[in-house]
Amino acid sequence: MKLGFIGLGAMGRPMALHLLAAGHELSVYARRAEAAQPLIDAGAHRCATPAAVAAASEVVFTMVTTGADVEEVALGEQGILHGARPGTVLVDMGTIPPGTARRIAAKLAERGIEAIDAPVSGGEVGARNATLAIMAGGKAEVLARVRPLLETLGRTLVPIGPAGAGQVAKACNQMIMVSCIEALAEAMLLAQRSGVDPARVKQALSGGSAASRVLDVFGAKMAARDFQAGVEARLHHKDFAILMNEAHALGAALPVAAQVWQQLNALMAHGWGREDTSGLLRVLEGASIGFSSARQPSGSPQERA
Amino acid sequence: MDIGFIGLGLMGRPMAINVARGGHTLHIWARRTASLEPFAQFGAHAHVSPAEVARHADIVFTMVADAPDVEQVCLGEGGIVESGKRGLVVSDSSTIAPAAARGIAARLAEHGMHFLDAPVSGGEVGAINAALSFMVGGEEAAFAKAKPFYELMGKSVTLVGAAGAGPVTKACNQTVVAMTMLAVAEALTFAKKSGVDGAKVREALLGGFAASRILEHHGKKMLERNWKPGFKAWMQQKDLRIVLQSAHDLGLALPGAAVASQLFNAMVGSGLGEEDNMAVIKLIERLAGLEE
Numbered sequence: 231m232k233l234g235f236i237g238l239g240a241m242g243r244p245m246a247l248h249l250l251a252a253g254h255e256l257s258v259y260a261r262r263a264e265a266a267q268p269l270i271d272a273g274a275h276r277c278a279t280p281a282a283v284a285a286a287s288e289v290v291f292t293m294v295t296t297g298a299d300v301e302e303v304a305l306g307e308q309g310i311l312h313g314a315r316p317g318t319v320l321v322d323m324g325t326i327p328p329g330t331a332r333r334i335a336a337k338l339a340e341r342g343i344e345a346i347d348a349p350v351s352g353g354e355v356g357a358r359n360a361t362l363a364i365m366a367g368g369k370a371e372v373l374a375r376v377r378p379l380l381e382t383l384g385r386t387l388v389p390i391g392p393a394g395a396g397q398v399a400k401a402c403n404q405m406i407m408v409s410c411i412e413a414l415a416e417a418m419l420l421a422q423r424s425g426v427d428p429a430r431v432k433q434a435l436s437g438g439s440a441a442s443r444v445l446d447v448f449g450a451k452m453a454a455r456d457f458q459a460g461v462e463a464r465l466h467h468k469d470f471a472i473l474m475n476e477a478h479a480l481g482a483a484l485p486v487a488a489q490v491w492q493q494l495n496a497l498m499a500h501g502w503g504r505e506d507t508s509g510l511l512r513v514l515e516g517a518s519i520g521f522s523s524a525r526q527p528s529g530s531p532q533e534r535a
Numbered sequence: 536m537d538i539g540f541i542g543l544g545l546m547g548r549p550m551a552i553n554v555a556r557g558g559h560t561l562h563i564w565a566r567r568t569a570s571l572e573p574f575a576q577f578g579a580h581a582h583v584s585p586a587e588v589a590r591h592a593d594i595v596f597t598m599v600a601d602a603p604d605v606e607q608v609c610l611g612e613g614g615i616v617e618s619g620k621r622g623l624v625v626s627d628s629s630t631i632a633p634a635a636a637r638g639i640a641a642r643l644a645e646h647g648m649h650f651l652d653a654p655v656s657g658g659e660v661g662a663i664n665a666a667l668s669f670m671v672g673g674e675e676a677a678f679a680k681a682k683p684f685y686e687l688m689g690k691s692v693t694l695v696g697a698a699g700a701g702p703v704t705k706a707c708n709q710t711v712v713a714m715t716m717l718a719v720a721e722a723l724t725f726a727k728k729s730g731v732d733g734a735k736v737r738e739a740l741l742g743g744f745a746a747s748r749i750l751e752h753h754g755k756k757m758l759e760r761n762w763k764p765g766f767k768a769w770m771q772q773k774d775l776r777i778v779l780q781s782a783h784d785l786g787l788a789l790p791g792a793a794v795a796s797q798l799f800n801a802m803v804g805s806g807l808g809e810e811d812n813m814a815v816i817k818l819i820e821r822l823a824g825l826e827e
Binding site for chain 2: 467470471474475477478480481482483484485488489491492493495496498499
């Protein structure tokens with residue numbers, strides 16, 4: 231099939247490579263030309279604009295950072311809207327506000343272009359191993375057409391509802407995941423300040439009711455004081471602004487998520503946005519100063535270098 | 536002097552009336568023409584657009600709901616920018632985000648006009664009694680021109696800093712007000728659930744460090760269960776969103792404001808949005824299993 235892929239960063243690059251490896255013809259565009267190079271080397275065509283990608287493709291995937299970026303790529307002057315034919319499908323896999331996803335879908339529909347919002351969970355590792363969890367919003371018949379393609383990228387694909395519904399599910403995912411990271415960080419702090427080995431506590435918890443993926447992955451990172459990014463914390467910070475704006479618009483109270491958001495703000499203030507979200511532990515350690523300075527955070531960027 | 540006034544709602548109406556009583560000629564515009572009627576008795580000139588108001592005025596005051604409204608009035612079609620003279624001072628008292636205020640100021644400056652962001656505290660009562668607090672951001676010279684008019688509408692007028700400083704101050708104000716409102720609501724519910732007379736608790740607290748204007752005024756109304764809106768819950772919700780969005784952008788943790796914002800979300804979501812923000816006590820009572 232003739233496919234397009236726009237946005238070839240840490241997530242987009244391995245995903246695009248999977249589509250290429252599955253035997254599809256791939257046209258690509260990236261804002262930074264060098265980001266596209268690994269794909270070009272693997273046999274993809276380089277396009278000068280998103281519109282050119284759309285003109286060459288039956289299905290176009292996008293994996294860019296913000297809602298504004300997706301809007302620019304989809305509807306901007308050189309956007310997909312201006313290159314796609316009726317029946318072309320845009321599959322956006324980034325995390326953006328549900329309202330933006332709905333607006334883009336409506337705008338594209340005016341020209342007969344289809345849209346699926348299909349955000350993912352699983353991070354870079356999931357993208358590399360094609361084990362992402364994909365949550366999709368959009369028309370069922372359109373989703374059926376792109377399902378085999380999405381199955382090349384992920385392990386699970388759950389249709390959630392109409393346009394924007396995938397993004398709602400993703401907002402729920404982020405809310406639970408990062409709140410769990412914060413809960414875990416607080417538990418690690420409690421263990422540490424009690425003079426108990428956090429790694430042992432983590433090991434014990436893995437066998438009980440507090441067991442979770444977050445405990446496995448982020449617990450290990452915290453215990454090892456490895457704050458190098460799996461997913462950069464600044465992206466979770468961005469996602470929290472999206473979901474708290476939704477809560478505002480809906481008149482829904484999310485008291486715990488609101489607290490987690492503030493901890494993420496503090497993390498950003500420390501300049502740790504490009505490190506892992508397990509750095510929430512360091513925010514707590516910073517807030518508990520006056521204890522033992524020997525237990526102050528290690529693993530700063532300088533130390534790692 | 537010829538003074539423009541745009542936005543004549545709950546707050547704008549009494550503010551404009553206080554300017555008219557100071558002996559000035561008003562040029563007015565409002566989205567709903569019914570809002571213009573009370574001004575006939577003051578000899579005010581009603582106009583068809585903000586641009587027409589600006590054409591006739593030396594200073595224009597605006598008091599509308601949200602940043603998009605201010606942008607529309609200032610920069611939109613039929614907006615002030617179309618016909619304001621060079622040197623025109625535009626003072627906005629709506630509560631908007633600091634970034635939005637800075638953007639509007641920059642755009643008006645391109646046309647030689649001066650923008651003052653001048654949000655207020657004091658609510659409808661403060662507006663009626665000319666007892667508002669103005670917190671202003673902008674240039675000194677423009678502020679000097681507007682100051683006599685602020686003094687007709689308010690009691691306290693402070694030039695805090697450059698463009699955007701007014702909304703920053705207002706965001707600080709709302710942070711304190713919202714959390715204090717919540718604190719008073721929680722304390723009075725604590726008393727009620729404990730079977731202690733809230734009125735007596737309030738009286739005792741007013742003599743100590745917990746004394747505040749909110750405990751005094753809103754605490755009293757909460758006890759009287761007088762929910763007549765001065766400052767509505769949805770407005771508080773909107774203002775806290777500005778606070779938290781700014782905190783997000785700054786990398787600033789505001790855990791208390793975050794909790795308060797969620798309770799005001801719940802008010803709007805549960806149909807209490809049109810009530811005064813002090814009705815937040817109803818949520819605390821509900822959580823305590825105390826029915827009205």
